[in-house]
Amino acid sequence: MFKPTPSLQKMLRRLPLSTKQAGKEYYKGNRVGKLGTITRYGNFTPDWSLIRTFVYPELGTKNCELTPFVAEDMEKTRQTSEGFETYPKRLTGKDYLDAWKLSGGYDLVENDAYATGTNMPEPFEEKAGEKS
Known part of the structure; x- marks a missing residue:
């Protein structure tokens, strides 16, 4: 099998172990903390003094006296090189249509060629080609 160069072997020993590098009995965990014990038969018994519990407000979240941190x-702000600036207002569909009408857009065609009065184009029919 291939091995890393001797200079890299010292560095690899200091890296954190994973389950693939250690034996099959190795379990690293996920920073959860000790929440109970495992019996000699392999069953887990929780220790309820170590388990975190979160209490829901009695009056519900709408009538709660707790408020968010912010x-x-x-207004939402972002940090730039000059300082802090607020995010630009999002463009909604109504804003887009208002800007479109101000720039010369129109809903109905003012031409008498169309009997319906909408801005739908006339159907295009291709002429038959002539063979030479």
Whole structure:
């Protein structure tokens, strides 16, 4: 099998182990903490003094006296090289249509060629080609 060069072997020993590098009995965990014990028969018994529990407000979230860390009406800002700036307003469909009408857009065709009065084009029919 291939081995890393001797200079890299010292570096690889200091890297954190994974389950693929160690034996099949190795279990690293996921920073969860100890929540109980495993009996000698292999069963898990939880220790309820170590398990985190979150209490839901009695009056519900709408009528709760707790508030978020940031006010809901505060504008969202981002940091730039000059300082902080607010995000630009999002363009909604109504804003787009208003800008389109101001720039000369129209809903109905003002031409008398169309009997329906909409801005649909006339159907195009291809002429038969002549063989030479």
